[in-house]
Amino acid sequence: xxQEPEASASxxxxxxxxxxxxxxxxxxDVSAVAAMAPQRVETSTVFECADVDVYYTDFRALxxxxxxxxxxxxTALIGPSGCxxxxxxxxxxxxxxxxxxxxxxxxxxxxxxDLYQDEVDPVEVRRRVxxxxxxxNPFPKSIYDNVAYGxxxxxxxxxEIDDVVEGSLTRAALWDEVKxxxxxxxxxxxxxxQQRLCIARAIAVQPDVVLMDEPCSALDPIATGRIxxxxxxxxxxxxxxIVTHNMQQAARISDMTAFFSVQANEMGQRTGELVEYAPTSxxxxxxxxxxxxxxxxxxxx
Amino acid sequence: xxxxxxxxxLTAADLQTSRSRRARSHTVxxxxxxxxxxxxxxxxxxxWTVASEAWTYISQVELDKLTDIxxxxxxxxxxxxxxxxxxxxxxxxxxxxxxPSGFGAAIYLSEYAHPRVRKVMxxxxxxxxxxxxxxxxxxxxxxxxxxxxxxxxxxINYFNKLAAGIAVGLLVIPLIASIAExxxxxxPLALREASAGxxxxxxxxxxxxxxxxxxxxxxxxxxxxxxxxxxxxxxxTIASGGGDTSLFNLSIxxxxxxxxxxxxxxxxxxxxxxxxxxxFQSLYFLGALLFAITLVLNMLGDVIVRRLRNRY
Numbered sequence: 001x002x003q004e005p006e007a008s009a010s011x012x013x014x015x016x017x018x019x020x021x022x023x024x025x026x027x028x029d030v031s032a033v034a035a036m037a038p039q040r041v042e043t044s045t046v047f048e049c050a051d052v053d054v055y056y057t058d059f060r061a062l063x064x065x066x067x068x069x070x071x072x073x074x075t076a077l078i079g080p081s082g083c084x085x086x087x088x089x090x091x092x093x094x095x096x097x098x099x100x101x102x103x104x105x106x107x108x109x110x111x112x113x114d115l116y117q118d119e120v121d122p123v124e125v126r127r128r129v130x131x132x133x134x135x136x137n138p139f140p141k142s143i144y145d146n147v148a149y150g151x152x153x154x155x156x157x158x159x160e161i162d163d164v165v166e167g168s169l170t171r172a173a174l175w176d177e178v179k180x181x182x183x184x185x186x187x188x189x190x191x192x193x194q195q196r197l198c199i200a201r202a203i204a205v206q207p208d209v210v211l212m213d214e215p216c217s218a219l220d221p222i223a224t225g226r227i228x229x230x231x232x233x234x235x236x237x238x239x240x241x242i243v244t245h246n247m248q249q250a251a252r253i254s255d256m257t258a259f260f261s262v263q264a265n266e267m268g269q270r271t272g273e274l275v276e277y278a279p280t281s282x283x284x285x286x287x288x289x290x291x292x293x294x295x296x297x298x299x300x301x
Numbered sequence: 302x303x304x305x306x307x308x309x310x311l312t313a314a315d316l317q318t319s320r321s322r323r324a325r326s327h328t329v330x331x332x333x334x335x336x337x338x339x340x341x342x343x344x345x346x347x348x349w350t351v352a353s354e355a356w357t358y359i360s361q362v363e364l365d366k367l368t369d370i371x372x373x374x375x376x377x378x379x380x381x382x383x384x385x386x387x388x389x390x391x392x393x394x395x396x397x398x399x400x401p402s403g404f405g406a407a408i409y410l411s412e413y414a415h416p417r418v419r420k421v422m423x424x425x426x427x428x429x430x431x432x433x434x435x436x437x438x439x440x441x442x443x444x445x446x447x448x449x450x451x452x453x454x455x456x457i458n459y460f461n462k463l464a465a466g467i468a469v470g471l472l473v474i475p476l477i478a479s480i481a482e483x484x485x486x487x488x489p490l491a492l493r494e495a496s497a498g499x500x501x502x503x504x505x506x507x508x509x510x511x512x513x514x515x516x517x518x519x520x521x522x523x524x525x526x527x528x529x530x531x532x533x534x535x536x537x538t539i540a541s542g543g544g545d546t547s548l549f550n551l552s553i554x555x556x557x558x559x560x561x562x563x564x565x566x567x568x569x570x571x572x573x574x575x576x577x578x579x580x581f582q583s584l585y586f587l588g589a590l591l592f593a594i595t596l597v598l599n600m601l602g603d604v605i606v607r608r609l610r611n612r613y
Binding site: 093095098100123124126127130131133135137138139140141149150153154198201202205 | 415416489491492493494495496497498499500501502505509510513514
């Protein structure tokens with residue numbers, strides 16, 4: 001895992017348990033790298049997407065998306081409902097595989113490896129590309145067991161799990177609130193706490209990328225603010241791709257913004273497409289495409 | 302304003318319903334209430350009949366006759382442990398058959414089966430539940446014992462508790478599978494996605510997330526299945542033998558009557574048992590006992606289910 005120079009120079013302190021550990025990563029990596037590619041290409045580009053189409057059975061939900069995602073940045077996917085931004089997000093960890101009839105065409109390269117080639121095991125992809133969902137979805141287990149779930153699957157030693165749990169919860173800014181009730185049900189937490197728990201759970205497996213699907217849409221403004229602060233801190237360690245309905249949120253937290261729009265064909269099927277992809281500051285001040293401008297100024301969508 | 306001016310003034314009569322319509326709705330209400338009352342009344346009558354005859358039995362029987370060499374009601378020997386042990390043995394064997402295969406089928410249908418497969422298999426499974434128990438009883442003595450069990454056990458009795466337990470298990474599988482599948486399907490998709498998103502394989506997700514989340518439903522399925530197994534009569538009467546008389550015996554390869562098959566035998570032979578050593582009354586006593594056991598089991602199940610219930 002490559003650490004950007006500006007990231008290590010940042011004033012955010014990283015707890016030891018979660019600082020990228022070469023040993024533990026190496027242990028998890030061995031089989032997968034063998035399955036994927038002989039050597040990880042050192043690049044600041046994490047994902048390269050070219051002409052990505054997504055179909056649900058015969059219905060084309062998304063077409064011709066081409067964009068690159070940079071490491072240690074927050075990339076926001078915005079656009080009106082039904083434009084395929086969540087569908088696109090779920091391509092990055094092959095979550096669409098779980099949907100009957102979903103099919104992805106085009107190429108998505110992850111560190112130079114085609115994610116959709118036959119030899120790639122989606123399970124290995126998901127250990128590197130974690131996900132936080134729209135609605136907080138903790139398991140009906142204790143707070144501790146929620147965070148420990150992923151590391152246990154990855155074969156982290158029993159003696160190390162305590163540290164991983166504490167580190168992840170600290171990183172997710174939840175430790176102080178839950179350290180005295182780790183054995184209690186996760187359902188006793190508030191919505192915002194549950195979502196931070198889900199973030200802790202996702203980063204406990206030390207992923208490379210964290211996908212977030214409208215992580216604040218079920219939360220109040222205060223909880224949303226905390227999650228946004230958290231995202232800003234997390235990008236020192238992780239590459240983050242976030243879907244959001246909230247344009248101010250995209251403007252506040254993201255480095256790059258992709259604006260999607262939706263067009264209906266003659267049969268009334270609505271297919272999403274990428275309209276514009278640019279640095280966030282540019283998209284919100286000087287968009288190229290009139291559709292982007294219409295959307296961000298609130299005239300459409 | 303102009304709209305309301307032409308409208309005639311509203312009178313109380315406009316908002317009232319006709320007397321005949323009101324009477325009709327009253328009648329309908331009483332009819333439904335009567336239907337509900339009949340079921341309550343019948344239940345009460347059953348309980349009263351059973352309880353009063355059972356009381357006659359309890360108050361007249363010599364208590365040392367309740368522990369003896371076996372169940373010989375016409376000779377006045379009413380060893381309850383014989384029937385209780387046999388009932389327990391057969392029910393446990395049935396659960397050993399039904400729980401693993403019922404849960405297995407449920408997991409397959411809920412987690413693995415293609416929607417088209419499930420659409421066909423679930424109703425088929427539920428159809429299995431409607432196989433008459435007498436058929437399974439005959440199946441036990443015509444197939445399970447002679448074609449299977451005799452290969453493993455040389456000295457097995459033709460009528461035996463093991464075959465009866467297996468057949469009761471087969472009878473209970475669809476019941477358990479159906480309830481278990483419903484409770485697995487009730488586990489939100491979001492939890493499966495969360496697990497998959499952390500790099501869990503399907504089997505891991507099923508065992509570590511879906512099964513524990515559905516625990517209360519699975520317990521309910523087990524308890525309902527157990528109640529059903531204890532109450533099953535026809536399979537046991539045919540396959541296990543010994544309903545009318547049975548000697549206390551712990552071996553599951555031997556025949557032996559259960560609470561239900563003893564009742565069936567007593568009920569069939571009323572002309573002989575009436576007025577004979579309290580045998581007739583013992584039928585009601587067994588009925589009361591069975592009723593009590595199932596009731597306690599169901600209440601226990603309710604408590605367990607409530608304690609384990611998850612809010613997703």
